[in-house]
Amino acid sequence: MADDPKFKKxxxxxxxxxxxxxIVVAVLIGVGIGLGLQKxxxxxxxxxxxxxxxxxxxxxxxxxxxxxxxxSLDELANDPRYTYRKPTKEEDDDEEY
Numbered sequence: 510m511a512d513d514p515k516f517k518k519x520x521x522x523x524x525x526x527x528x529x530x531x532i533v534v535a536v537l538i539g540v541g542i543g544l545g546l547q548k549x550x551x552x553x554x555x556x557x558x559x560x561x562x563x564x565x566x567x568x569x570x571x572x573x574x575x576x577x578x579x580x581s582l583d584e585l586a587n588d589p590r591y592t593y594r595k596p597t598k599e600e601d602d603d604e605e606y
Contacts, residue, residue: 528574532567539563 514520543559546552 528570531570535566535570536560536563539566 539559539562541559542562543556546555546559
């Protein structure tokens with residue numbers, strides 16, 4: 510516990526919050542791109558291209574966060590401190606209640 514950085518809880522909270530913010534920002538940037546395309550081309554349907562780009566970027570952000578969490582959980586799964594080993598019959602018999 511002494512080796513943990515001073516602001517570790519704050520950094521972890523900001524990292525968790527950043528996923529929600531990045532989803533909103535990705536969609537807003539996509540809408541901005543769509544509006545820019547709409548003004549540039551004059552076609553109303555180009556707005557939807559930007560919206561779909563923003564949604565795709567948001568989905569990509571969620572996938573990246575999922576992959577990061579999965580990697581950290583896989584590291585814990587391989588840690589011998591967290592593995593469950595069913596006691597053998599001999600170990601079970603040796604214990605006194």
